[in-house]
Amino acid sequence: xxxxxxxxxxxxxxxxxxxxxxxxxxxxxxxxxxxxxxxxxxxxxxxxxxxxxxxxxxxxxxxxxxxxxxxxxxxxxxxxxxxxxxxxxxxxxxxxxxxxxxxxxxxxxxxxxxxxxxxxxxxxxxxxxxxxxxxxxxxxxxxxxxxxxxxxxxxxxxxxxxxxxxxxxxxxxxxxxxxxxxxxxxxxxxxxxxxxxxxxxxxxxxxxxxxxxxxxxxxxxxxxxxxxxxxxxxxxxxxxxxxxxxxxxxxxxxxxxxxx
Amino acid sequence: xxxxxxxxxxxxxxxxxxxxxxxxxxxxxxxxxxxxxxxxxxxxxxxxxxxxxxxxxxxxxxxxxxxxxxxxxxxxxxxxxxxxxxxxxxxxxxxxxxxxxxxxxxxxxxxxxxxxxxxxxxxxxxxxxxxxxxxxxxxxxxxxxxxxxxxxxxxxxxxxxxxxxxxxxxxxxxxxxxxxxxxxxxxxxxxxxxxxxxxxxxxxxxxxxxxxxxxxxxxxxxxxxxxxxxxxxxxxxxxxxxxxxxxxxxxxxxxxxxxxxxxxxxxxxxxxxxxxxxxxxxxxxxxxxxxxxxxxxxxxxxxxxxxxxxxxxxxxxxxxxxxxxxxxxxxxxxxxxxxxxxxxxxxxxxxxxxxxxxxxxxxxxxxxxxxxxxxxxxxxxxxxxxxxxxxxxxxxxxxxxxxxxxxxxxxxxxxxxxxxxxxxxxxxxxxxxxxxxxxxxxxxxxxxxxxxxxxxxxxxxxxxxxxxxxxxxxxxxxxxxxxxxxxxxxxxxxxxxxxxxxxxxxxxxxxxxxxxxxxxxxxxxxxxxxxxxxxxxxxxxxxxxxxxxxxxxxxxxxxxxxxxxxxxxxxxxxxxxxxxxxxxxxxxxxxxxxxxxxxxxxxxxxxxxxxxxxxxxxxxxxxxxxxxxxxxxxxxxxxxxx
Numbered sequence: 001x002x003x004x005x006x007x008x009x010x011x012x013x014x015x016x017x018x019x020x021x022x023x024x025x026x027x028x029x030x031x032x033x034x035x036x037x038x039x040x041x042x043x044x045x046x047x048x049x050x051x052x053x054x055x056x057x058x059x060x061x062x063x064x065x066x067x068x069x070x071x072x073x074x075x076x077x078x079x080x081x082x083x084x085x086x087x088x089x090x091x092x093x094x095x096x097x098x099x100x101x102x103x104x105x106x107x108x109x110x111x112x113x114x115x116x117x118x119x120x121x122x123x124x125x126x127x128x129x130x131x132x133x134x135x136x137x138x139x140x141x142x143x144x145x146x147x148x149x150x151x152x153x154x155x156x157x158x159x160x161x162x163x164x165x166x167x168x169x170x171x172x173x174x175x176x177x178x179x180x181x182x183x184x185x186x187x188x189x190x191x192x193x194x195x196x197x198x199x200x201x202x203x204x205x206x207x208x209x210x211x212x213x214x215x216x217x218x219x220x221x222x223x224x225x226x227x228x229x230x231x232x233x234x235x236x237x238x239x240x241x242x243x244x245x246x247x248x249x250x251x252x253x254x255x256x257x258x259x260x
Numbered sequence: 261x262x263x264x265x266x267x268x269x270x271x272x273x274x275x276x277x278x279x280x281x282x283x284x285x286x287x288x289x290x291x292x293x294x295x296x297x298x299x300x301x302x303x304x305x306x307x308x309x310x311x312x313x314x315x316x317x318x319x320x321x322x323x324x325x326x327x328x329x330x331x332x333x334x335x336x337x338x339x340x341x342x343x344x345x346x347x348x349x350x351x352x353x354x355x356x357x358x359x360x361x362x363x364x365x366x367x368x369x370x371x372x373x374x375x376x377x378x379x380x381x382x383x384x385x386x387x388x389x390x391x392x393x394x395x396x397x398x399x400x401x402x403x404x405x406x407x408x409x410x411x412x413x414x415x416x417x418x419x420x421x422x423x424x425x426x427x428x429x430x431x432x433x434x435x436x437x438x439x440x441x442x443x444x445x446x447x448x449x450x451x452x453x454x455x456x457x458x459x460x461x462x463x464x465x466x467x468x469x470x471x472x473x474x475x476x477x478x479x480x481x482x483x484x485x486x487x488x489x490x491x492x493x494x495x496x497x498x499x500x501x502x503x504x505x506x507x508x509x510x511x512x513x514x515x516x517x518x519x520x521x522x523x524x525x526x527x528x529x530x531x532x533x534x535x536x537x538x539x540x541x542x543x544x545x546x547x548x549x550x551x552x553x554x555x556x557x558x559x560x561x562x563x564x565x566x567x568x569x570x571x572x573x574x575x576x577x578x579x580x581x582x583x584x585x586x587x588x589x590x591x592x593x594x595x596x597x598x599x600x601x602x603x604x605x606x607x608x609x610x611x612x613x614x615x616x617x618x619x620x621x622x623x624x625x626x627x628x629x630x631x632x633x634x635x636x637x638x639x640x641x642x643x644x645x646x647x648x649x650x651x652x653x654x655x656x657x658x659x660x661x662x663x664x665x666x667x668x669x670x671x672x673x674x675x676x677x678x679x680x681x682x683x684x685x686x687x688x689x690x691x692x693x694x695x696x697x698x699x700x701x702x703x704x705x706x707x708x709x710x711x712x713x714x715x716x717x718x719x720x721x722x723x724x725x726x727x728x729x730x731x732x733x734x735x736x737x738x739x740x741x742x743x744x745x746x747x748x749x750x751x752x753x754x755x756x757x758x759x760x761x762x763x764x765x766x767x768x769x770x771x772x773x774x775x776x777x778x779x780x781x782x783x784x785x786x787x788x789x790x791x792x793x794x795x796x797x798x799x800x801x802x803x804x805x806x807x808x809x810x811x812x813x814x815x816x817x818x819x820x821x822x823x824x825x826x827x828x829x830x831x832x833x834x835x836x837x838x839x840x841x842x843x844x845x846x847x848x849x850x851x852x853x854x855x856x857x858x859x860x861x862x863x864x865x866x867x868x869x870x871x872x873x874x875x876x877x878x879x880x881x882x883x884x885x886x887x888x889x890x891x892x893x894x895x896x897x898x899x900x901x902x
Contacts, residue, residue: 120326
């Protein structure tokens, strides 16, 4: 088993108000089979041993599906490997002696809470603004009552694969959340069940996205390149079409969901 | 204490219907007067909070993750069972009920299991209506597959991300209620204590994980949907933040903990690669539909390139021992046989800790039969994931797999209403013990979480609210203040130790003890060793753990230490339960109790009961209570998959 020694420059910031800075650390005897986060675990154990506070970073499932982890590694959201979250990035992608710069997602709408941990609550609020289909428990028809063409279901699934990690925002020069919003809206708008609320959905979600302080999309497509799930920018085009159509009708006006 | 399951009697087909009718309702206009706390926002908690919010109750929902969309239900890959019989292949509610009771090795309550099978059909309808993009056939109908050895195709799926899609459905419904103001959401907030007033659960103490601020939240009823305790093993397929703290705190306050020794070891996980390993990754069990499991016949071949081992020198041991089920035997059997092979020195892959722990899962035949594209269509995302983690391409060389802790069937004891032994404390999803007996079938965890959240708890919680007088607010205040002070004292104590070892190092050590002695195979001597060793480790923890920083900030070490402290107590109870249960059943295999062929040997005369433990005091032995199990419909038999 190969091991490697690395030099890390990690963004340290005590809390949202504090001024952050890069701090240099050495990571020694890192196994090529370790994941990137296991490498950071190892650094943290060393730091605790030396009486220094460990590096805070978000992570949970460590199998690339929960969307909790995310850091900018050498300038790239989730690091050098395509279609891979930080937790699934393994150290065999690096080599002995490498220098690695590690930063949090940088976006006005994602304030840093500590070190590499950011607040992505804005994503939840975009979904709350219409990213759902109203279906009261108990009232739906039989699952096969509405046939859905396989192509439509597959395409909805392509959009629904979004894990909400925020890499699209971090990678965008404008810190735009268009790919996220387009994926969330696109999934529901492609299905027959999603049609009744389609117009208020797109207007609500797009308005909220703008209110959160995300930038505008200027078609760099960096989001698609950074996306660990390969969400296609074609969904952005669809969102733009759906938004334009909804804007032409009064029905798209954003209203609160009400109490039921 | 007499355990009353409150399970209805009479014909099993109408038990839930009759029970529902007998329960009291809350008038729609009165619902907003009731406050409900839901802890955990996975399939059970997310679905419940959304449903109660929709019905007009005032709900506070809590999760430790930064968003309710990230609960660990999200990681379930394979699918969700439902007795829809869309394939016309002989499925029915009764068959799903039968399979689940039998698969659980006759250690689950028949009434609960029947209800689960009954509402399974509603779950699919509900999820489709929410926009869950289940796999479809070209004609537009829902697709199904056979899963985990079932003889019928009753599993619904959304690529390899079924849990994610079901959770997003529940999360989106929850978001709608958050927007409507009926649910108040507290992300990055961890429950650290239960508040009890006059014998009833009335609130929680929670810590804001960003600011460290402790606060109390009071309500008319508390529901825990906080998942299982698999992380007691340190290495498991659970998310890193999954803990037993919510359920363990409730246990210490009087909720009985049932069958803690029933843990499920999943057969198809990526093997441990080295000392730094922090978690194990599961590969969907659906892989066993087309992959063939084998090890070399001779130990000297184990270090060879598998391509160099001819067919005649390979032992396809599952196909050999179980000719009728072959590679699709239930999880507990597949796991134990893999361990047997490796213990005999026939394991493959790198040596970790002096042993090769891995067996091959080979797709060469499937690729010949279906073509590489056909295999990619079914398992492409899993193959990619495997390659990312191991660096090996499973299209060219067989996968290596080994069992890992995956699910815990044990949990807080609940009656038919999913109410614990503390009145007003309900428990849903993996956190309770109720539906899977000693072994859970594949694609049944998602089913149970959503059944509890959408279709069971909304009725039983309403019945509790309708039949319970409102509590005295002043008395509640005193109890809340006291509970908050106790949590503050626990945190202060941890921070003041100033020792030398990290919380993770204790967790790792505990996990190794549990894995070695209370893992896939258990015996009296090992369990007694563990029961002696764990209290020592607990003392070492409380005298030498090192937590830097303060309680008033985002402090990951402190979060971990609080969770590890509870695992250090739960781990001992698991071993005690395993020692008490002098039989083998499902995921609990005592080497003293096996048939001549090495299969689990139940002892129905002595152990056909739920073992529910009552917390005594620190350092005192817990007290065992028994709920006898009766089987009116599915008569206990020896499981046979030969």
